[in-house]
Amino acid sequence: MVQAPCIHRFKIDGGEGVVVLVRVLQTQETLLCRVGEGITLSCADRVVVPTRYGRDLARVVGPVSEENRSRYGELVALHRVATPEDLERYQENHERALEAMAICRDRVDRHGLPMVLVSAHYVLDEPRLVFFFTAESRVDFRDLVRDLVAEFRLRIELRQIGVRDESRMVGGLGVCGRVLCCNGISDRLKAVSIKMAKAQGLSLNSMKISGPCGRLLCCLEYEYDFYREEKRGLPNVGARVRHEDVSLRITEVNVLTGQIRLEGEGRSLNVAFKDVYQDSKTQRWMIREEYAAAAEGPSVPDTDPDLRVD
Numbered sequence: 001m002v003q004a005p006c007i008h009r010f011k012i013d014g015g016e017g018v019v020v021l022v023r024v025l026q027t028q029e030t031l032l033c034r035v036g037e038g039i040t041l042s043c044a045d046r047v048v049v050p051t052r053y054g055r056d057l058a059r060v061v062g063p064v065s066e067e068n069r070s071r072y073g074e075l076v077a078l079h080r081v082a083t084p085e086d087l088e089r090y091q092e093n094h095e096r097a098l099e100a101m102a103i104c105r106d107r108v109d110r111h112g113l114p115m116v117l118v119s120a121h122y123v124l125d126e127p128r129l130v131f132f133f134t135a136e137s138r139v140d141f142r143d144l145v146r147d148l149v150a151e152f153r154l155r156i157e158l159r160q161i162g163v164r165d166e167s168r169m170v171g172g173l174g175v176c177g178r179v180l181c182c183n184g185i186s187d188r189l190k191a192v193s194i195k196m197a198k199a200q201g202l203s204l205n206s207m208k209i210s211g212p213c214g215r216l217l218c219c220l221e222y223e224y225d226f227y228r229e230e231k232r233g234l235p236n237v238g239a240r241v242r243h244e245d246v247s248l249r250i251t252e253v254n255v256l257t258g259q260i261r262l263e264g265e266g267r268s269l270n271v272a273f274k275d276v277y278q279d280s281k282t283q284r285w286m287i288r289e290e291y292a293a294a295a296e297g298p299s300v301p302d303t304d305p306d307l308r309v310d
Contacts, residue, residue: 055125093122
């Protein structure tokens with residue numbers, strides 16, 4: 001599993017109002033945790049925290065200011081700093097989980113269930129084994145659970161997850177060469193739509209704007225607000241602009257260069273944002289006269305009279 005490097009070095013002493021963000025090692029979900037008196041933490045420390053599956057191992061990401069806590073929802077109490085015994089048991093559980101995956105895959109094949117196992121996990125502090133899987137629809141796995149309970153003799157949970165959750169848990173690298181956003185940055189990313197790709201002038205080829213999960217890239221959301229604000233008050237691609245009694249079509253609005261590209265009737269030109277305006281009466285987009293004059297430039301005779309040959 002690829003992990004983003006820890007760039008913050010800090011020591012934080014627990015007490016009233018002290019809150020840190022932790023990332024659960026198995027699912028890569030983030031949690032807000034209260035740090036009690038007598039606990040001192042550093043970046044990347046392993047801690048035991050309550051999760052939806054029971055108390056499990058997590059990694060300390062860093063402290064969270066009060067104004068940013070609303071982003072993460074529920075606040076839980078950090079149970080303890082992980083001991084060497086906890087770390088050793090976690091490693092043993094990881095090895096046992098690999099064996100459990102092989103057994104579960106065999107049972108899935110026997111029952112002919114349309115599901116793909118993603119991972120298996122023994123919860124650290126509880127006798128519980130959780131299997132994560134993906135499927136295109138709901139799966140009736142009651143017979144499978146009975147077989148697994150008989151095999152492992154402990155509580156069994158099967159959790160159906162989405163393809164984004166799978167990418168978050170498995171990890172990997174994106175097309176940018178960096179750790180997947182959902183795995184190494186945040187599991188609480190905003191919804192992404194094709195409108196965001198259009199606003200940024202990106203290719204709408206699904207292969208270029210989709211991540212390993214097959215969904216739209218999470219990073220499309222990062223700069224969307226910037227592009228939307230910069231394009232406010234500018235014409236859209238496809239709009240018509242009058243110039244020298246010719247109607248030109250806008251084929252590109254480039255926020256980074258501050259240029260609008262116009263094409264039509266065998267001509268093409270690039271115009272700065274400041275040189276395009278909307279006529280208040282006709283509501284048509286026009287090019288300022290100053291631009292037209294500058295584009296024409298000073299008149300120059302075709303031939304220098306001093307060099308003319310009679």
